[in-house]
Amino acid sequence: MQSGYNRLNILGSSSVKNAVLYFDENFTDDYEQQQQQQNQIIIDDQQNEQFALVTQTFHRNFVQWIQECRNIFQETLTAQQTQQQPEIQQTLSSLLSGALAQALCMIHSYKNEMKNSRILVFSIGADHSDTYSSQYMKLINCFFAAQKMNVLIDACSISMNRETEETAPVSASLEDQFAASVLQQGCDLTGGRYIRIHKVASILEHLFWCLTPSATERQQYVLPPKHEI
Known part of the structure; x- marks a missing residue:
């Protein structure tokens, strides 16, 4: 865009x-x-x-x-x-590490044309306690490779608990960002952002304000603080 x-x-x-x-x-x-x-x-x-x-x-x-x-x-x-x-x-078990490795290979093939590449991971599921433990080391290796390539990784975890606008608390999407996960570690290692969304209606708002801006542009925004792991 x-x-x-x-x-x-x-x-x-x-x-x-x-x-x-x-x-x-x-x-x-x-x-x-x-x-x-x-x-x-x-x-x-x-x-x-x-x-x-x-x-x-x-x-x-x-x-x-x-x-x-x-x-x-x-x-x-x-x-x-x-x-x-x-x-x-x-x-x-999750196959996310393979997808991330493939994405990094694609980015590497564009290195002469694209200097500032990014990866955005959408995690959609009913269980937000999933930490991809079965592929933890593979994912961490992908994150370190992205860090070495200066590739920023963002992650957006979308809840599937079907909360409505009336029942879901306004601060739910902000409070749930702070839950530790391997995806959050990858975002922190590469300088990206990790957010969780409870209300489907707020997806575009989060994407535009938190994830669409580049790493330099984000310094001009007032964004939710990152949780230190």
Whole structure:
């Protein structure tokens, strides 16, 4: 959004599969037209072409990825029930470290074109106590690699507890930021920000004010204080 020359890559990570949901190969108009024709992108007169391309491509790939994850999960569950293996919930673990490593490789390939790259991690789930303990060392290694590459990592943890505007306390999204997690450690190591959001209606507000500005611009904003780990 800040510049038309920025590149955007979107990766999806679950406990069963990682996938590239959007890949910005280059900036040429010919490439955009080719993608529109291949993916049957429909652009209205009131839409920005780049935004429409990203939105529709991401949506199509996201739906396909979710369906593939469900199929893999169901196949694994059926196999474990047949073989009388432990519960699937006890065997699944996060694949986030692989997605972060892939993102860093993409950034490294752009190093001659992009000097200030960033990674934004969206963590969506019902259990905010998850600390990715099964891949702790792998994640920490990714964070140190990002720190060495001067890549800022932000993280936004979105609650799925379905709190309404009336029942959720106003300060809930600020208070819950301070819960320690491995994602917060990664943000602190790379100079990024870690926030938690309880109310879905406040997502855009948090993204615009806390995560969209660059590291330099954030110094001009009055943001919630970081929690020292």
